[in-house]
Amino acid sequence: MSETFEELYAPLLKDVFKTHAQKQLDQGDNALVSARAYAEQGKPEFALAFLLLLDITEDEKREILAQAYERRATLSEEKAEQLNNQFHRPFPLIKLEAQKDRMNARSIRQGKRVRSARIPPVS
Numbered sequence: 001m002s003e004t005f006e007e008l009y010a011p012l013l014k015d016v017f018k019t020h021a022q023k024q025l026d027q028g029d030n031a032l033v034s035a036r037a038y039a040e041q042g043k044p045e046f047a048l049a050f051l052l053l054l055d056i057t058e059d060e061k062r063e064i065l066a067q068a069y070e071r072r073a074t075l076s077e078e079k080a081e082q083l084n085n086q087f088h089r090p091f092p093l094i095k096l097e098a099q100k101d102r103m104n105a106r107s108i109r110q111g112k113r114v115r116s117a118r119i120p121p122v123s
Helices: 005-012 015-026 031-040 044-051 058-087 092-109
Strands: none
Touching (some): 015 031, 015 044, 031 044, 031 058, 044 058, 058 092
Protein backbone atom coordinates (compact mmCIF):
# COMPACT_ATOMS: atom_id res chain seq x y z
CA MET A 1 0.00 0.00 0.00
CA SER A 2 1.47 3.34 -1.03
CA GLU A 3 1.64 6.30 1.30
CA THR A 4 -0.84 9.15 1.05
CA PHE A 5 0.05 12.69 0.03
CA GLU A 6 -0.21 13.77 3.65
CA GLU A 7 1.98 10.92 4.93
CA LEU A 8 4.65 11.69 2.34
CA TYR A 9 4.79 15.46 2.49
CA ALA A 10 3.23 16.78 5.73
CA PRO A 11 6.42 15.97 7.73
CA LEU A 12 8.33 18.41 5.46
CA LEU A 13 6.21 21.34 6.58
CA LYS A 14 7.03 23.62 9.50
CA ASP A 15 4.19 24.76 11.75
CA VAL A 16 4.57 28.38 10.66
CA PHE A 17 3.35 27.49 7.17
CA LYS A 18 0.40 25.51 8.52
CA THR A 19 -0.56 28.41 10.79
CA HIS A 20 -0.30 30.90 7.91
CA ALA A 21 -2.52 28.77 5.68
CA GLN A 22 -5.14 28.27 8.36
CA LYS A 23 -5.25 32.01 9.11
CA GLN A 24 -5.71 32.78 5.41
CA LEU A 25 -8.56 30.28 5.20
CA ASP A 26 -10.14 31.71 8.35
CA GLN A 27 -10.09 35.10 6.59
CA GLY A 28 -12.00 33.64 3.67
CA ASP A 29 -9.24 32.74 1.20
CA ASN A 30 -9.84 29.84 -1.16
CA ALA A 31 -7.33 27.06 -0.43
CA LEU A 32 -7.08 25.85 -4.03
CA VAL A 33 -6.58 29.35 -5.43
CA SER A 34 -3.97 30.05 -2.76
CA ALA A 35 -2.13 26.77 -3.37
CA ARG A 36 -1.97 27.47 -7.10
CA ALA A 37 -0.88 31.08 -6.54
CA TYR A 38 1.96 30.02 -4.25
CA ALA A 39 2.96 27.31 -6.72
CA GLU A 40 3.18 29.94 -9.46
CA GLN A 41 5.39 32.05 -7.18
CA GLY A 42 7.71 29.07 -6.62
CA LYS A 43 6.87 28.67 -2.95
CA PRO A 44 6.32 24.96 -2.38
CA GLU A 45 6.13 25.22 1.41
CA PHE A 46 3.18 27.62 1.25
CA ALA A 47 1.54 25.63 -1.56
CA LEU A 48 1.92 22.44 0.50
CA ALA A 49 0.32 24.04 3.55
CA PHE A 50 -2.82 24.82 1.56
CA LEU A 51 -2.79 21.48 -0.26
CA LEU A 52 -2.87 19.64 3.05
CA LEU A 53 -6.10 21.47 3.89
CA LEU A 54 -7.78 20.65 0.58
CA ASP A 55 -10.10 17.84 -0.33
CA ILE A 56 -8.96 17.20 -3.91
CA THR A 57 -7.40 14.13 -5.49
CA GLU A 58 -3.89 13.06 -4.57
CA ASP A 59 -2.87 13.44 -8.22
CA GLU A 60 -4.04 17.07 -8.28
CA LYS A 61 -2.16 17.80 -5.07
CA ARG A 62 1.02 16.19 -6.38
CA GLU A 63 0.82 18.12 -9.63
CA ILE A 64 0.41 21.49 -7.90
CA LEU A 65 3.26 20.76 -5.48
CA ALA A 66 5.49 19.57 -8.33
CA GLN A 67 4.73 22.78 -10.24
CA ALA A 68 5.78 24.80 -7.19
CA TYR A 69 9.16 23.04 -7.08
CA GLU A 70 9.64 23.48 -10.83
CA ARG A 71 8.79 27.17 -10.64
CA ARG A 72 11.22 27.67 -7.76
CA ALA A 73 13.89 25.92 -9.83
CA THR A 74 13.24 28.25 -12.75
CA LEU A 75 13.35 31.33 -10.53
CA SER A 76 16.57 30.10 -8.91
CA GLU A 77 18.20 29.57 -12.29
CA GLU A 78 17.15 33.04 -13.37
CA LYS A 79 18.56 34.51 -10.16
CA ALA A 80 21.84 32.62 -10.63
CA GLU A 81 22.14 34.00 -14.16
CA GLN A 82 21.35 37.53 -12.95
CA LEU A 83 24.00 37.28 -10.22
CA ASN A 84 26.46 35.78 -12.68
CA ASN A 85 26.00 38.78 -14.96
CA GLN A 86 26.15 41.24 -12.07
CA PHE A 87 29.23 39.84 -10.34
CA HIS A 88 30.94 38.14 -13.31
CA ARG A 89 31.23 34.79 -11.56
CA PRO A 90 29.12 31.63 -11.44
CA PHE A 91 26.83 30.67 -8.59
CA PRO A 92 26.88 26.87 -8.74
CA LEU A 93 25.11 26.25 -5.42
CA ILE A 94 22.02 28.09 -6.60
CA LYS A 95 22.01 26.00 -9.77
CA LEU A 96 22.52 22.84 -7.72
CA GLU A 97 19.48 23.67 -5.59
CA ALA A 98 17.48 24.25 -8.77
CA GLN A 99 18.47 20.78 -9.98
CA LYS A 100 17.37 19.32 -6.65
CA ASP A 101 14.03 21.11 -6.94
CA ARG A 102 13.52 19.60 -10.39
CA MET A 103 14.35 16.14 -9.01
CA ASN A 104 11.88 16.74 -6.19
CA ALA A 105 9.18 17.65 -8.72
CA ARG A 106 9.80 14.38 -10.57
CA SER A 107 9.67 12.42 -7.31
CA ILE A 108 6.42 14.09 -6.28
CA ARG A 109 4.77 13.25 -9.58
CA GLN A 110 5.80 9.63 -9.01
CA GLY A 111 4.38 9.64 -5.48
CA LYS A 112 7.78 9.33 -3.85
CA ARG A 113 9.37 11.11 -0.91
CA VAL A 114 11.51 14.19 -1.49
CA ARG A 115 14.59 15.50 0.21
CA SER A 116 13.74 18.23 2.71
CA ALA A 117 17.02 20.09 3.30
CA ARG A 118 17.34 23.30 1.31
CA ILE A 119 19.72 26.20 1.32
CA PRO A 120 17.75 29.43 1.97
CA PRO A 121 17.01 31.37 -1.23
CA VAL A 122 19.08 34.39 -2.18
CA SER A 123 17.08 37.61 -2.02
